[in-house]
Amino acid sequence: MQQNTVDLWDQGWAPLYDDMDNVRSPNQHTAFYVGLVTPGTGSLLDLGSGTGSITAPVVEKMREGGADRPAVGVDLAPAMVELAAARYPAIDWRLGDIKCPPVAPEERFDLVICCFHTMQALRTEADMAESLSNIRDALAPDGRFAFDIYQPNRAYLAKAAAGGLEDGRVVREFSDRTGRRLRVREYSTYDPETLLFSGTWYLHDGVTDARLPLEPMDQTLRQYFASDMERLLADAGLQIVERYGDLDRSPFTPEAKRQVIVCGQG
Ligand SMILES: C[S@@+](CC[C@H](N)C(=O)[O-])C[C@H]1O[C@@H](n2cnc3c(N)ncnc32)[C@H](O)[C@@H]1O
Structure with missing residues (x-):
């Protein structure tokens, strides 16, 4: 039987995660997502939050504007959720799937993020469509959803x-x-x-x-080409408001390494 990533994080990879992911220019990733916080960002949902290494600085920036701003991190791997909760107890960590995030129907978020190609864990267009539709429903009226995935090479x-x-x-x-x-x-x-x-x-x-x-x-x-993402986002009622070719906000081109997308409700 094929085991999936999440089973295997639980068998011991989780504590290695932060040291192992030394290839991703953590400062650029963190700086990009922290840079999305505005004085009006009253709530955050981080999907596939892992060890919380990006969630925590985003929340810190958000709470400079008010200590009681709700922040939720969601991950499918219990070991990741436990690790993040032990490190950052002031954040609401939840076990759940980005396809159908565990948020109450009345919960709405000003900022939803999914960092470091985690949306590519969704292996089919049907899964991606379901996830995007649920994310749209979880957005506050002026809320934004930001994510980065690789552009297929x-x-x-x-x-x-x-x-x-x-x-x-x-x-x-x-x-x-x-x-x-x-x-x-x-x-x-x-x-x-x-x-x-x-x-x-x-x-x-x-x-x-x-x-x-x-x-x-x-x-x-899963590889998602730019034209596929444009269609899937539009079908889910999400409108691209910013798009970059990497976390340093370089222009998006057909050769760009990443698709970094910020969208709002269409
Ligand atoms: C590449 S790591 C990124 C972690 C974090 N976003 C960061 O940038 O540090 C991917 C994370 O997504 C989680 N994950 C994978 N598939 C998921 C799913 N369907 N729902 C929720 N989390 C998922 C994994 O357990 C892992 O913690």
């Missing part, structure tokens, strides 16, 4: 589909909290029919390169 995906990516290539090198050097090796494939890029990650010792006894983690990311 056609050459890279074609190479993956042809079996051309090196098996076991190193995709992360980092030190854990104890200073132990670790590395992650990936085995990946791409299916152009389903648009699923499936990577399996194995943890290795960074010095001896021995594979460590941690269950491999699935890192499947």
Whole structure:
């Protein structure tokens, strides 16, 4: 049976997350999402909030304008929710799926965010459509929904589909909290029919390169082309108000690495 990412975070990857994700220019990610907070941002919903490393600074900025502003973080992995709750107890952490976020019908949010390609965990257009529709319903009338996903890199995906990516290539090198050097090796494939890029990650010792006894983690990311996102957002009643090619707010072009999108109710 194929295990999914969320089962595997619970088996021990969660505590490694912040140290491992040293490739994502954390300052740029955080700065972008913190920069969306305005004096009128009275509430936040962070979907796929992970360890809360982006949620917390966004909430801190929001609460400069009033201590009692509600903030909710949602993640499907119990280990992530537990870790975030232990670190940032003043935020309301909930276990749930971004497809159908656990928010009450009367709850409305001024800012909804989904950071670091987490929307790509939605593997089908039907799942994405359901999620976007629920997000739209959770937005306050002038609320905004912001997210970043990768823009599909056609050459890279074609190479993956042809079996051309090196098996076991190193995709992360980092030190854990104890200073132990670790590395992650990936085995990946791409299916152009389903648009699923499936990577399996194995943890290795960074010095001896021995594979460590941690269950491999699935890192499947559904590829969403810009035209698909435009259609899916419009169908869900969401209107793009800003779009960038990366978190540094560089222009969105066909070659851009990311699709960084801010939208409001259409
Ligand atoms: C790449 S991490 C990003 C975490 C956080 N947004 C950040 O930027 O630090 C993806 C997170 O999304 C969670 N996740 C994956 N699929 C999910 C789903 N369907 N619903 C809720 N959370 C999900 C994972 O458990 C993981 O914590």
